[in-house]
Amino acid sequence: xxxxxxxxxxxxxxxxxxxxxxxxxxxxxxxxxxxxxxxxxxxxxxxxxxxxxxxxxxxxxxxxxxxxxxxxxxxxxxxxxxxxxxxxxxxxxxxxxxxxxxxxxxxxxxxxxxxxxxxxxxxxxxxxxxxxxxxxxxxxxxxxxxxxxxxxxxxxxxxxxxxxxxxxxxxxxxxxxxxxxxxxxxxxxxxxxxxxxxxxxxxxxxxxxxxxxxxxxxxxxxxxxxxxxxxxxxxxxxxxxxxxxxxxxxxxxxxxxxxxxxxxxxxxxxxxxxxxxxxxxxxxxxxxxxxxxxxxxxxxxxxxxxxxxxxxxxxxxxxxxxxxxxxxxxxxxxxxxxxxxxxxxxxxxxxxxxxxxxxxxxxxxxxxxxxxxxxxxxxxxxxxxxxxxxxxxxxxxxxxxxxxxxxxxxxxxx
Amino acid sequence: xxxxxxxxxxxxxxxxxxxxxxxxxxxxxxxxxxxxxxxxxxxxxxxxxxxxxxxxxxxxxxxxxxxxxxxxxxxxxxxxxxxxxxxxxxxxxxxxxxxxxxxxxxxxxxxxxxxxxxxxxxxxxxxxxxxxxxxxxxxxxxxxxxxxxxxxxxxxxxxxxxxxxxxxxxxxxxxxxxxxxxxxxxxxxxxxxxxxxx
Numbered sequence: 105x106x107x108x109x110x111x112x113x114x115x116x117x118x119x120x121x122x123x124x125x126x127x128x129x130x131x132x133x134x135x136x137x138x139x140x141x142x143x144x145x146x147x148x149x150x151x152x153x154x155x156x157x158x159x160x161x162x163x164x165x166x167x168x169x170x171x172x173x174x175x176x177x178x179x180x181x182x183x184x185x186x187x188x189x190x191x192x193x194x195x196x197x198x199x200x201x202x203x204x205x206x207x208x209x210x211x212x213x214x215x216x217x218x219x220x221x222x223x224x225x226x227x228x229x230x231x232x233x234x235x236x237x238x239x240x241x242x243x244x245x246x247x248x249x250x251x252x253x254x255x256x257x258x259x260x261x262x263x264x265x266x267x268x269x270x271x272x273x274x275x276x277x278x279x280x281x282x283x284x285x286x287x288x289x290x291x292x293x294x295x296x297x298x299x300x301x302x303x304x305x306x307x308x309x310x311x312x313x314x315x316x317x318x319x320x321x322x323x324x325x326x327x328x329x330x331x332x333x334x335x336x337x338x339x340x341x342x343x344x345x346x347x348x349x350x351x352x353x354x355x356x357x358x359x360x361x362x363x364x365x366x367x368x369x370x371x372x373x374x375x376x377x378x379x380x381x382x383x384x385x386x387x388x389x390x391x392x393x394x395x396x397x398x399x400x401x402x403x404x405x406x407x408x409x410x411x412x413x414x415x416x417x418x419x420x421x422x423x424x425x426x427x428x429x430x431x432x433x434x435x436x437x438x439x440x441x442x443x444x445x446x447x448x449x450x451x452x453x454x455x456x457x458x459x460x461x462x463x464x465x466x467x468x469x470x471x472x473x474x475x476x477x478x479x480x481x482x483x484x485x486x487x488x489x490x491x492x493x494x495x496x497x498x499x500x501x502x503x504x505x506x507x508x509x510x511x512x513x514x515x516x517x518x
Numbered sequence: 519x520x521x522x523x524x525x526x527x528x529x530x531x532x533x534x535x536x537x538x539x540x541x542x543x544x545x546x547x548x549x550x551x552x553x554x555x556x557x558x559x560x561x562x563x564x565x566x567x568x569x570x571x572x573x574x575x576x577x578x579x580x581x582x583x584x585x586x587x588x589x590x591x592x593x594x595x596x597x598x599x600x601x602x603x604x605x606x607x608x609x610x611x612x613x614x615x616x617x618x619x620x621x622x623x624x625x626x627x628x629x630x631x632x633x634x635x636x637x638x639x640x641x642x643x644x645x646x647x648x649x650x651x652x653x654x655x656x657x658x659x660x661x662x663x664x665x666x667x668x669x670x671x672x673x674x675x676x677x678x679x680x681x682x683x684x685x686x687x688x689x690x691x692x693x694x695x696x697x698x699x700x701x702x703x704x705x706x707x708x709x710x711x712x713x714x715x716x
Contacts, residue, residue, distance in 0.1 A: 169547055
């Protein structure tokens with residue numbers, strides 16, 4: 105009997121136990137498994153411990169399912185197209201053979217694939233594709249490197265750049281960071297640690313992940329940029345600059361505080377997971393803490409400074425002229441962009457459309473005043489823009505039209 | 519897209535065997551997070567673990583004709599992922615020439631696979647059932663159980679009364695119980711009796 109399949113059965117029983125769904129017979133089955141071996145009891149205790157269960161569910165929540173599915177589907181698409189092309193070629197070859205035999209004029213061939221479905225012809229002309237993994241790195245000497253869109257992240261070593269799968273950026277012509285050897289180096293950073301300033305930027309429609317020299321991981325959203333040194337060694341603080349939106353998982357280093365500088369505020373952290381949203385065209389800067397502890401210091405236009413220390417689940421909001429305010433939030437909503445989703449929580453159309461323009465790299469034109477209508481919902485970031493617009497349109501509170509790279513919004517026809 | 523939510527696992531597996539892409543999408547969304555969790559027990563680097571799982575899901579699609587029942591799909595996934603993770607960990611170690619304690623001992627891995635699989639299955643069932651809960655109820659359940667928030671904290675964020683939050687939690691628990699009470703009992707019996715009489 106299959107050992108593996110019985111573990112599926114046990115898993116199901118334990119899940120039922122946790123939700124109180126076990127009936128008498130199932131309880132007996134579970135008990136007999138528990139009684140068979142002391143090891144089983146220990147496994148059961150470990151799995152059902154509330155803390156480990158919550159931590160495991162939270163870990164699973166961090167996964168970007170939609171992007172993964174989009175990746176696998178595009179590989180399937182490529183493979184299917186290759187198969188279809190081969191079959192088509194075979195059909196052409198055999199049809200040609202038949203033609204020669206018949207010597208007749210008109211011939212039909214169907215492009216139906218083996219399981220009877222027609223190939224999908226996507227009318228790309230009237231829809232807009234979502235963003236993808238694309239970004240550039242600018243070195244201290246001014247050189248701009250385009251990062252591969254087949255990779256998801258880049259790792260900064262003190263002297264060179266690698267992708268997260270350990271392949272080298274630049275392939276056969278690796279990109280070196282240190283100034284030595286690159287004649288055009290006009291960098292002023294001639295300090296002993298040889299810190300070179302590096303900028304990672306994403307265009308509209310781009311996103312990328314970077315691992316900083318101390319091991320800190322940063323996910324950069326669209327239309328954002330991150331400035332940091334090639335190495336933190338010899339520096340009292342780990343200081344970096346952000347424009348736009350990013351999610352951070354900071355490596356622990358109690359002796360060297362990690363500080364994120366944005367136009368209006370500084371965030372000082374010790375070892376923690378948090379999200380900062382500081383786009384210039386958003387009314388406020390917000391910092392949301394998932395784990396650990398951060399201190400947010402904001403500089404008002406009047407020159408005054410206010411600070412606040414956040415605990416997990418809190419978000420600080422700062423709009424230039426007011427003080428910092430703090431509120432509790434559902435952190436999953438705030439970092440859903442990193443997990444491949446757009447999540448709107450009673451957000452007005454204008455705010456939603458600002459996110460859309462950054463990710464899809466489009467313009468929005470309001471033909472009627474529909475900007476203040478509020479929506480709540482969740483949509484995958486990896487669908488074409490029509491996916492999201494359809495969801496809004498279904499409420500019948502606004503209608504849309506796509507014209508090239510412009511989205512038009514208007515009131516529903518009477 | 520919603521019709522697939524009401525299909526049973528058995529039906530989805532059968533559809534997958536016939537090459538139904540939407541069934542594959544649905545299975546992917548159901549399995550992926552739990553399988554990544556499983557893979558990370560063997561390859562602690564999140565990006566690499568995800569790459570392995572994606573590779574195996576792609577292979578699943580390529581070989582969809584070979585599968586016609588749910589258990590054979592899951593067996594294939596777990597075993598393939600385990601092997602691919604071990605290979606990946608090995609090649610990483612050679613590439614980086616490191617002797618980190620990252621790379622767990624072979625025997626340790628073998629010994630624990632049952633526990634890791636059971637844990638992944640439990641997580642998959644629970645998270646799936648949670649995803650199927652209605653909107654507000656689902657959010658409240660997640661905030662409560664995954665983020666450990668109190669009734670008052672949830673009430674504050676969602677601008678509800680504490681009693682509404684508690685009602686939704688109770689409703690959520692009942693719905694979860696209902697979602698997980700399916701009629702797989704006969705199969706379970708068959709599996710277990712065979713095992714007990716070994």
